[in-house]
Amino acid sequence: MISIIFKMLSFPREWYNRRNAKKNATFLGKAQILSGAHFRPFRGSTKEDIVIGNDFRFFSGTICSQNGGKITIGEHTKIGLDCKILCADSITLGNYVMLGDSITICDNNNHPINPLDRAIIYRTPWDSEYRGWKYSQSAPIVVEDNVFIGSNVRICKGVTIGQGSLIAACSVVTKDVPTNCIAAGNPAKIVKTEIDKLPRMLSNDILKQF
Numbered sequence: 001m002i003s004i005i006f007k008m009l010s011f012p013r014e015w016y017n018r019r020n021a022k023k024n025a026t027f028l029g030k031a032q033i034l035s036g037a038h039f040r041p042f043r044g045s046t047k048e049d050i051v052i053g054n055d056f057r058f059f060s061g062t063i064c065s066q067n068g069g070k071i072t073i074g075e076h077t078k079i080g081l082d083c084k085i086l087c088a089d090s091i092t093l094g095n096y097v098m099l100g101d102s103i104t105i106c107d108n109n110n111h112p113i114n115p116l117d118r119a120i121i122y123r124t125p126w127d128s129e130y131r132g133w134k135y136s137q138s139a140p141i142v143v144e145d146n147v148f149i150g151s152n153v154r155i156c157k158g159v160t161i162g163q164g165s166l167i168a169a170c171s172v173v174t175k176d177v178p179t180n181c182i183a184a185g186n187p188a189k190i191v192k193t194e195i196d197k198l199p200r201m202l203s204n205d206i207l208k209q210f
């Protein structure tokens with residue numbers, strides 16, 4: 001009974017949030033957008049800068065584009081709780097990408113590195129264009145197909161994560177990760193390779209059920 005009441009109370013919020021999501025991003029198929037998940041194109045970005053593939057699931061967090069940064073997400077991709085995708089250049093997630101909880105993928109520094117530049121920015125109004133990511137260093141991020149990213153991971157600017165790889169929880173990825181590897185640590189290092197050759201646990205016959 002309590003679960004039914006909870007669903008009834010949460011439905012209007014989820015419906016309203018899905019409506020807003022369609023105003024702020026471009027969807028190429030079905031998507032499950034829960035009430036805590038938000039899309040925010042601003043400071044020069046539009047809904048066309050955030051493109052979402054089919055069979056997408058987003059639990060909570062923020063997908064944000066500034067300065068025309070391009071966010072592209074493939075098919076059958078899932079984003080967990082309290083995740084952030086912050087883009088001023090380009091962020092690409094492939095197909096079958098799975099993100100755990102509390103993950104940050106950010107292709108920019110959010111602010112200039114030079115201390116004098118930062119001191120100038122701090123004296124400008126809160127809505128000043130100088131506080132935007134336009135004035136920070138940025139570089140594209142690419143997460144290829146079938147990558148699994150554990151909870152509390154941060155992926156930094158300029159990184160490519162190869163197909164089939166796995167990023168262990170609490171890692172900070174500052175350099176490229178090859179295909180079919182496990183990376184772990186801060187900064188993340190390769191701890192296992194050729195994981196595609198490990199024994200399988202599932203049969204392809206399972207797909208016949210769907």
